[in-house]
Amino acid sequence: MNIKDVANCAGVSISTVSRVINNTAKVSEDARKRVEAVLKETGYRPNSLARELQQNKTYTIGVLICVTELSMSSLSQSINAITDVLKANNYNIMLANSRYHADEELSIFNTFKEKRVDGILYFAAGFAKKHYAMLKNYKIPIVMIGQKSNYIDMPYVIHDDFYAAKTATEYLIQMGHQDIGFIGLPDYDEAAGLERKKGYKLAHEMNNIPLNPSRMTEGDFSIESGYEAMKILLKNPDDRPTAVFATTDFMAIGAISCANDMGLKVPDDISVMGFDDVHVAAFYQPPLTTIHTDTHAVGTKAAELLLSLMDKENPNKITKYVASYSLMERGSVRPLSSI
Amino acid sequence: MNIKDVANCAGVSISTVSRVINNTAKVSEDARKRVEAVLKETGYRPNSLARELQQNKTYTIGVLICVTELSMSSLSQSINAITDVLKANNYNIMLANSRYHADEELSIFNTFKEKRVDGILYFAAGFAKKHYAMLKNYKIPIVMIGQKSNYIDMPYVIHDDFYAAKTATEYLIQMGHQDIGFIGLPDYDEAAGLERKKGYKLAHEMNNIPLNPSRMTEGDFSIESGYEAMKILLKNPDDRPTAVFATTDFMAIGAISCANDMGLKVPDDISVMGFDDVHVAAFYQPPLTTIHTDTHAVGTKAAELLLSLMDKENPNKITKYVASYSLMERGSVRPLSSI
DNA sequence: TTGTAGGCGTTATCAT
DNA sequence: ATGATAACGCCTACAA
Numbered sequence A, B: 001m002n003i004k005d006v007a008n009c010a011g012v013s014i015s016t017v018s019r020v021i022n023n024t025a026k027v028s029e030d031a032r033k034r035v036e037a038v039l040k041e042t043g044y045r046p047n048s049l050a051r052e053l054q055q056n057k058t059y060t061i062g063v064l065i066c067v068t069e070l071s072m073s074s075l076s077q078s079i080n081a082i083t084d085v086l087k088a089n090n091y092n093i094m095l096a097n098s099r100y101h102a103d104e105e106l107s108i109f110n111t112f113k114e115k116r117v118d119g120i121l122y123f124a125a126g127f128a129k130k131h132y133a134m135l136k137n138y139k140i141p142i143v144m145i146g147q148k149s150n151y152i153d154m155p156y157v158i159h160d161d162f163y164a165a166k167t168a169t170e171y172l173i174q175m176g177h178q179d180i181g182f183i184g185l186p187d188y189d190e191a192a193g194l195e196r197k198k199g200y201k202l203a204h205e206m207n208n209i210p211l212n213p214s215r216m217t218e219g220d221f222s223i224e225s226g227y228e229a230m231k232i233l234l235k236n237p238d239d240r241p242t243a244v245f246a247t248t249d250f251m252a253i254g255a256i257s258c259a260n261d262m263g264l265k266v267p268d269d270i271s272v273m274g275f276d277d278v279h280v281a282a283f284y285q286p287p288l289t290t291i292h293t294d295t296h297a298v299g300t301k302a303a304e305l306l307l308s309l310m311d312k313e314n315p316n317k318i319t320k321y322v323a324s325y326s327l328m329e330r331g332s333v334r335p336l337s338s339i
Numbered sequence C: 001t002t003g004t005a006g007g008c009g010t011t012a013t014c015a016t
Numbered sequence D: 001a002t003g004a005t006a007a008c009g010c011c012t013a014c015a016a
Helices: A003-010 A014-022 A029-042 A048-055 A075-088 A102-114 A129-135 A161-174 A190-206 A223-233 A249-261 A279-283 A295-310 B003-010 B014-022 B029-042 B048-055 B075-088 B102-114 B129-135 B161-174 B190-206 B223-233 B249-261 B279-283 B295-310
Strands: A060-065 A092-097 A119-123 A142-145 A156-159 A180-184 A216-218 A243-246 A271-273 A290-293 A320-323 A325-328 B060-065 B092-097 B119-123 B142-145 B156-159 B180-184 B216-218 B243-246 B271-273 B290-293 B320-323 B325-328
Touching: A003 A014, A003 A029, A014 A029, A048 B048, A060 A075, A060 A102, A075 A092, A075 A119, A075 A295, A075 B092, A092 A102, A092 B075, A102 A129, A119 A295, A142 A295, A156 A161, A156 A295, A161 A180, A161 A190, A161 A243, A161 A271, A161 A290, A161 A325, A180 A190, A180 A223, A180 A249, A216 A223, A223 A243, A223 A249, A223 B279, A243 A249, A249 A271, A249 A279, A249 B279, A279 B223, A279 B249, A295 A320, B003 B014, B003 B029, B014 B029, B060 B075, B060 B102, B075 B092, B075 B119, B075 B295, B092 B102, B102 B129, B119 B295, B142 B295, B156 B161, B156 B295, B161 B180, B161 B190, B161 B243, B161 B271, B161 B290, B161 B325, B180 B190, B180 B223, B180 B249, B216 B223, B223 B243, B223 B249, B243 B249, B249 B271, B249 B279, B295 B320
Parallel strands: A060 A092, A060 A119, A119 A142, A142 A156, A156 A320, A180 A216, A180 A243, A243 A271, B060 B092, B060 B119, B119 B142, B142 B156, B156 B320, B180 B216, B180 B243, B243 B271
Antiparallel strands: A092 B092, A290 A325, B290 B325
16 A cells, blocks of 8 residues: 555545645645545555655664663663653654674664664763774764763763762761772773762872772672672671762662671661662662762753754754752761761 | 765676675675775665665564653563564664553554554553554554453463462462552553452452452552552551552552651561562562562563564464563561461 | 656666 | 666656
């Protein structure tokens, strides 16, 4: 069933059918009625491929994420926001997940190019030279989310992971903690891994607290990994940190769970600070003290930014946006009484 | 930049270029080299739209979800599994969210048709007559996930929400509870809403426990809604249930949080049972006793089923799959000592 | 107001 | 082994 069939059934030319469908020109009442009748009866839907091919516009946005477990990340909220903005502007979403594999990512960028998506929302994590070679001549508008690139100037929407992590660490210091364990993420995740680690380090430096490498552990976003990292930090009963900064709430939850299993109460025996402010954070026992990041705003801004980038009529474009964050004081951190 | 340009640059015909790209026929060593050089140099990527138009096949699967908040649902894991299976088979994903609006859903089905997706994964929730009218002549293969339809025979992959909820309720009864509060979901969500409620009711009936309407409340998936529902159930200090069955873990978490705020310990003062076994469940305080559903398997099965449905060579098709579930005894339910 | 015909970028079918 | 050419289904001048 194509436009030609519809035209035949209605006894008009394909142009007339097209005009009825797209309201692109005057059509006589009589012809319009006949066409609409056929349309209704047959349930005909125009073939987007043909239309998009001829108009060179797909009304599709590629969304590239790179996570191992969607439910373990705070992406869901951003994606939710994105679907809203794009839907409101009649765009569709093509979703792809690279799972942290750089090669996979490049292949996805190729697919997006072949599919002729109109724009790309790129939840980056680890922007390598490989990417640079591929993307420097990439014609499709891209907005990076969650990370900026040192190799290439590209519009982005990010959290201030560095300062937020510094703020979190300084908060612990202000609360009297000098021996602060760290549960980080691999460096190949530049934002959540590298930047937050840097923030932790700088806070120490600026407060003249020497960094203790044995206090720095690493997880992989999962609750379990937070649990295991905490195990290491608590291994020696005579030499334990008084506080722990876990760079994601889920790892913080794992850490607290581990502390409990080892007979330690949070925050009485040890303080734990998270990062993200996921939904459960406020309802955990104890309620998690954490950094609240505005993931919803990030999704919304990124989608809006991309849309404006794609709009050739509009030359004034904001191309960088850093989302706000705030520290949520709840129940998992307590001041260290200086004895 | 199109295939013609490449042909010109390489000094061959477009047919030859096509043959090189698709490895579809013999090409002389000489010509192949020249074409490949141009391909590499220009970074040319064939236009999928043109190819798909001509082959009438898009290698794209539409995934339709209907949630208000992606992060509050257990969908993420299924989607993760789906992306894996489809990626392994070279399919792309077009993601759309109806947010429980039936009209929106119909519009999405139309979009999928226009976009000529090869198949659809449909996370249904509330299949209405409207849908029936639209889908009975819908030519694209669809697999429903999480719900089956009473109106139309359609392949599906589901959890056994009814029996699982019955099992959960009966477990509470076996533990000596006779007064069991209920935090459900709206009936328009047939699986998570209606079916789980039915299971709760049947368990009562079969154990000759009268149903108390004032014990039945309703949430909306969110933690907050679980908290509010629990508030109602605990309103009267002289008339409280001894256990509560919350039909999602997140609502259970909200409920426990509320109990804590009202000075009640779980499970000592009141037992709480969840449903889903989300990641945090095992690490909550207390660890949640809940129904574990195999969301990953559901995603995998659904994708595989759809793929086999789309394969016209293969006539033997399984079209229904009910995923396994299990009861996870953890720490939020305790036996009621019969005094 | 309506219809004809060319073109969007491919692949596939023919000849050569 | 290679190249011309007709589809695929639509939109859009242009002509009538």
